[in-house]
Amino acid sequence: MPFVTVLIKGAKTGATTNADGNFSIAATSGQTLVFSFVGYKSREVTLTAQTTLDITLEPESTNLSEVLVVGYGTQARDKVTTAISRLDNKVLENIPYQNVASSLQGTIAGVRVQSVSGQPGAAPRVILRGGTSINNPNGAAPLYIIDGVIRPNLNDISSEEIESMQVLKDAASTAIYGARASNGVVIVTTKSGKTGKLRVNYQYNLSLSQLAKGYELASARDLITYQRQGVLATAQVSGNATYLTQLTGKSGYGTGNDLTNSTAFTTQYLTDQNKYKLTEGWESMPDPVDPSKTIIFKGTNFQDVLFQNAVSQNHHISLSGGSEKATFSAGIGYMNAQGIAITTNYQRLNFDMNGELLVNDRLKLFGRMMYSRSGNNQVFSNNSIFERSIDVPMTTKYVFEDGSLAPGLAMSLGNPEYYLNKLKGKNSTTNLSMAVGGHWQILPGLSFDPQLSLYETSGDGRSFQQAYYNGPTSYITTRAATGLYGKRTQYQADGVLSYGKLFQGVHNVEAKLGISYYQRDTTGLSAAGQGASSDLIPTLNASATPVSVSGYESRQVLVGYFSRINYDYMDKYLVSLNARYDGASNLGASHQWGFFPGVSVGWNLHRENFWKSISEDKLRLKLRASYGVNGNIAGLADFQAQGQYSVGSLYNGNAAITNTILPNANLQWERSKTIDLGADIGLWNNRISMLVDVYRRVTDNLLTDLSLPLSTGFSSVRTNLGSLENKGIELELRASVLPSSSTLQWVVSVNAAKTQQKILKLPENGNANNRIGGIEIWDDATKSYVYKGGLQEGGRVGDMFSYKQLGIYSTDEEAAKAPIDYLITRSNRTKYGGDVIWLDADGNGSIDARDRVYVGNPYPTWTGGFSNTLTYKGLSFYARADYTTGHTIFNYPRAQMIGQFQGDINISKEALQSWKKPGDKTDVPKYYWADQNAQNNLFRNATGANGSNSRYYESGDFLCFREVSLSYSLPKKLANVARLQGVRLNLTAQNLGYITGYKG
Amino acid sequence: MKKQLRLLYITLLGVIIASCTNNLELEPTSVISNASFWKTQDDAAGGIYGMYVNLRTQASKNLFLWGEARSETVGAGVQGLDGRDLFYLNQLDATNSGPDWQGMYTVIHHANLILKYVPGISFTSEVTKNNILAQAYAMRAYVYFCMVRTWGELPLVTEPTENFNPASVQRERSSVANVFTLIKSDIDKGMALFPNNTFPTGRNVWSKPALNALKGDVYLWTAKKLAGGTTDLNTALEALNLVKSSDVALLSNYNDVFDYTTKGNKEILFAINFKRNEVTDNDYANMYFPPAYVPNDINSDVATALGVAAGQNFWAPTATFRSQFTDDDQRKNGTFREIYTASSGVSKFYGAFAVKFNGMVELGTRYFLDDYIVYRYADILLMIAEVKNALGQDPTPEIMQVRTRAYGSKVSAHLFTNGSQAQNDEVILQERLLELGLEGKRWWDLVRFNKAFDKVASLKDRTGKDYLLLFPISANTLSLENKIRQNPGY
Known part of the structure; x- marks a missing residue:
């Protein structure tokens, strides 16, 4: 084994093994040699009279020795x-x-x-x-x-x-x-x-996955009941009788539908012509608004239509081996995964290869290649199909009377099976990474490590919209087709000169000096066409009319010089200095270069003499501290600093050029300064090991959009703005519960982290706290109206505000005393039983935008996880869970399913608990069709972060059981019968379930 | 020797690596940086269309919201309200303020860029150059005119935004009088630069006749609202009469004025172009009718007029508006259609939709891409009638010209008789309603005639609250522009 440090204990003499693992050292009998190498247990051998020694080092296994x-x-x-x-x-x-x-x-x-x-x-x-x-x-x-x-x-x-x-x-x-x-x-x-014999490893995984939990929807019968009564209620409170026409419309709850292909829903009055449907699984009910009539309908839960049990298969085979002079490794993988939504999938093919050649004592060369090709047929954004399947009213026809798939109301709210099969899409991505490099031992202790690499990723895709019914009657033959190709090529050259030496046996110095060049080129083409005469050809050649073409090309170059010096004194006192000087092409011309230093120190207390009384085996402790500066330019487009005039728009066929980005030649590096204090603790021979860190990171010159006065004609400019503080604590713990002598092994591992963010500084703009954005609300502490939220010095990013629901008025009499609610846009703002009791924050007898209160923040404070491993002989059990807490999510789907903003979507089970008659005590307001036209119990001035009903801003805390695995390695003897080194079988369950208060 | 060789290798490697690092100054390939633009005549041509693209964004919805949405012509449709009720119920406030002015200032920024840089570009023909500059002046005047009628006092921006120094971008509002001084000065400069009184093909950019129309409109406004008196009225009349001398005429078929296939017709002075694959549907899509709401027993004549049902019916022409049309007026069926249903046993009104700007149908899909008409000849004639009446002259010829086209052979039943100034004004305002309804002019007409509180149901009980004639400044604007104050009253 090369580069093993060999020391004579107590003396200042040492040596390093050469490339063949040989060493020579002048020592006398009785002296002790210490062999050490990172990641391996040190070994001490007391010399007798021998002249040669064969030493094998064993790798260490706990995380303090990794x-x-x-x-x-x-x-x-x-x-x-x-x-x-x-x-x-x-x-x-x-x-x-x-x-x-x-x-x-x-x-x-x-x-x-x-x-x-x-x-x-x-x-x-x-x-x-x-x-x-x-x-x-x-x-x-x-x-x-x-x-x-x-x-x-x-x-x-x-x-x-x-x-x-x-x-x-x-x-x-x-x-x-x-x-x-x-x-x-x-x-x-x-x-x-x-080095060693050829090893072949084959792995096969078969997985089945399914939707963990569907959204709890009310039945088709309930949908009709609530919607029809809701329309009545809304028409009544709003004084707008026009809404009553909804009852006879061709909607999910209207009776204007029939059995022909020209209506999207099943809901209709019972007639002699359609009564036979009742024998075919349709249901009937009295019309909730006119019990003398009977409505028939058929319910379909489109979540069941959309989701499938997905089967995934994965094969991986790897080969590795080598001689003393050369080693190689190669792997091939193939994965074919179905998505849980019908028609979605993912395939991946991987080829990985690398080899290393020892040319001579001084020179080692290596080459590495990683290739992958993956593909999917994604055509919609998944979020929109998931949401859609929840929204599509249950009374929507799944098939027409002739047995053909029915499209539903429209593409935006239709039968997912129909629309997913009308869109033909295909995307693939190729990743290729190649690197060639070497290790050149120029002089003892001095080496040079160059690496040249190329990383190329290219993607191509196409989509084709077959002719389709957008709703039952409008037949669209646009047949829009698109094709695109994009490529990203990255050239990287790194060279590092390293020098390491042990001075006087105690001063260990390791120094590096390097240079790095990075160039990233992107290029792409896309085109769109339409008007193909048939559905048969999904590619662009079938299009009769070209619609648009586009292309792009861009480049970024980064150059860096860096250095690191590590010093330690007998492994006790550790110091490390880091520095990098970096230049980036996309920064403002005058600020392209930045200097990023870092320094860290550590103290291995257990190496001290005074520790002997405690014993290193009982308790090991290292204290460490670090400070450093980093840069960041992730938020900056390649040529943003130079301003931008954009092309691509047309005005009556004439190419138009518009000024879209303001130049900012002063754009510079975003800089983070981090102080980190940490400790590595090992107990009882590292059976329990723990890493603890406390940090404070202050990021200055944030690359951020500065909102501009609207009269500039621009909404914002990218600039360096203000500073942000992140503080936190992190803990990682790992414990072997049972002693190493036990045949049963139990390892517990826990990690936890807390993050807190605070805005420290924003550019002067004359506002209090240099606030940008935000809303004006009542502040009870100062008894005045103040701006909250947005970005403010001393504040957090992302705070959300909404109208606080205190309860539900039980009766009209109670409601009569309600403050005037200006969020109702009608002039008649009477409140009734079943309406929400709003918090009148400023106590002025009216509810307006200034009565909003803080309801949460979408960014978590605590994240972490834990795992347990139990091993008994060949049998191993592994379970892992993770959690996130402290964040709030606005549950728009849930609010929408009570508020029925859209007018014709499903309702949630929760609607069944809504207020129905005077005296009802509940948290769910009376059900109105189109709440924004009725009493604005859910639809306030906005339906996003700063507007709706506080009840629908829910804690996002969760604990997820991520993985449970049981694996069994066949006894070696048994495997050897089949001429195999080993066989391992495992059964794994993933994402078993969430414990959360969030209502999905 | 070996050592020296090694040293040589190291040096060589160093040189190779260092040579990669020389240049971080890159020029963009697929985008244009600020420094490289405004150098050639072609840049100016691209830039001027960029200005129109930004105007088109405003014409897609906002111009209508400012110019008509608060009047009596629009009301609830058969679907949800989509927040549009705030306009016609006149419930706007700082939180729900309607669109803010950023998009309009983007147009002004582009006009300012042209006015700053184009004079320094050498052109093969001065005529081309002057034509571009004239369009930029006309555009700036028009956009400020729209904004001053919407919000009153405005921050006056006459230079392009090229830095974001708070001292220069945080501006106070200038008085309405100052805004009009700029508008009028821009009109004069543009007028002097337009080479001749002709129209470009398509009539979708500014031209001298269109600028004269704007001039007439502006001076008519200042005459009535800023005490400009006879002087301004005469200036308006002179400008409007100049329009008459250009290549304009009333089309005999009212529908043809607005049709997708007859864009840029002789009645148009300036229309903002909408074209398939250049831009998505404009907001008239929301005054049409979605298929799911069409009753089964729709009258076949109305069904034919509806054609491919599309869009939404978030709002619709109101009963107040619809009831003022007579059946012999070809503008009635040219403006809207009504749907009746007998599903409850008796035939009842069900809903209405606007047909004036119903776009076109391609491969089964309706696209709402009719041009947004800024000025057309019938508007000019009625403005002339209005000016003449204000000057005490007889407005009959112009009113009758408009009515003759509208009623055709039935015009004898709709003869105009010259009455008192107030009576004539009432007739002219009424004729503007019938002729120009849903074209984004009604609210400003009501304000100019001082009739908003009389004609708009939601304002009737709020007489005297004149602050309502302006729009509120949005809370977002107030939050971002610390020198801007809310319009008093809001």
């Missing part, structure tokens, strides 16, 4: 002085991730991962320590580095190929990546070949 891949190198946990977390490989063991970034969910303290799309394979949102953005706190993505190659995400990587994943969290650890590192760095290394 080896971390840090920027441009590796480091043992023992020597790390910054905040770095490493993913427990257990998380990757059982699940073939469609997107491996999901594995960070709840497994690393301080990282918040949320899936943002139901599309299989899509990248989740990954936010470290709350992110550094006030514009778009959900857009602050970390920097991803895979085997030294920067990537925009972790898409399409097969998790089986991953050797390790670590997250660099504080500024001192990420300073070596300087630019773009302020939202953290995720470093991934992939597996490489090992």
